[in-house]
């Protein structure tokens with residue numbers, strides 16, 4: 001596959017067939033939907049569902065006596081350990097996804113002609129760091145007496161949100177820059193996620209966890225800057 005965007009017989013735009021486009025607009029105005037309801041109705045249905053619905057899962061009660069103690073102590077101090085545990089679960093899920101995203105991106109970069117060896121080396125290094133970060137979060141969750149194998153609500157939600165990024169990268173038709181753009185979305189979220197988690201850990205009085213996460217944030221900042229630079233370089237080279 002050629003690794004740059006190409007021109008071709010794309011028929012999706014209205015300019016390709018002005019007459020048909022006009023007829024389609026006329027039809028949209030004259031033919032009424034055969035399903036009753038309006039956008040107001042959809043909004044009302046959504047509102048009802050939100051009011052009726054339960055949440056996406058729950059944060060499990062720590063399964064160990066030590067964890068129960070810690071949770072009880074923090075509760076007495078007015079802290080809500082489940083908030084931090086939920087977000088730690090989210091970070092764990094995201095770092096696991098990140099490892100898999102890089103795995104898929106490495107396969108694509110290796111398959112395409114002309115990928116610089118330095119880029120492949122960095123991609124492999126970033127993948128390893130994502131896996132290390134996952135382990136770092138596992139240790140933090142265990143330190144709080146919680147279970148790192150449990151899927152917390154935020155872990156579930158972030159897994160759903162990452163699905164599109166994975167689809168883009170594993171699609172064999174997408175170019176390197178399209179895949180880099182997808183991983184840029186992940187890295188931007190990753191950076192913001194670590195910053196927030198460090199702040200939450202600090203506010204929950206977990207300073208050691210916050211400090212340990214500082215190193216991961218620095219590495220994530222480097223991922224972000226590098227991916228942005230690769231994307232810019234790839235696209236500007238296509239311009240010339």
Ligand SMILES: [Fe+2]
Nearest residue numbers: 187190220223
């Ligand atoms: Fe990253």
